[in-house]
């Protein structure tokens with residue numbers, strides 16, 4: 553499938569919030585994404601099909617010399633076509649251009665698709681954070697380092 557990845561624009565926020573609703577049990581609201589958009593320390597990207605449909609999005613917060621990935625999601629009909637990987641590459645490229653040294657994220661330890669994407673991209677697990685998503689729902693913490701070998 554042909555698509556491109558680009559930084560998000562104001563006009564994308566409604567579509568992003570729709571994908572968020574589709575993908576998550578406790579979705580961020582449209583207003584939350586408006587606040588993200590107004591924050592110069594947040595950097596998001598969207599994947600857009602050649603016929604102009606929003607396929608997915610992902611972004612990070614720039615905190616000191618680290619990037620904290622806020623979220624990444626691809627609408628179900630567009631999964632397994634490489635969009636998640638390309639959004640993640642755009643995130644890493646942007647982080648590198650900002651002299652960020654490491655990128656981190658948390659993921660539900662039962663989320664096999666996301667875990668597979670992160671490990672394929674080169675993220676390394678730093679263990680579990682218990683009860684992060686609720687009782688008995690630990691988060692797995694991942695890190696990606698630019699300038700040194702992964703531990």
Ligand SMILES: CC(C)(COP(=O)(O)OP(=O)(O)OC[C@H]1O[C@@H](n2cnc3c(N)ncnc32)[C@H](O)[C@@H]1OP(=O)(O)O)[C@@H](O)C(=O)NCCC(=O)NCCS
Nearest residue numbers: 575624625626631632633634635636637659665666668669
């Ligand atoms: C996780 C997610 C973003 C992946 O997006 P995607 O566009 O389907 O990912 P890609 O097509 O780039 O897949 C990259 C690799 O990840 C792995 N992968 C993706 N989906 C997978 C699945 N369902 N099962 C196993 N591995 C999977 C594969 O290794 C895949 O490479 P391959 O297709 O060459 O085998 C998508 O499944 C999603 O939006 N899930 C719901 C939201 C979510 O959970 N986000 C993460 C929150 S932390």
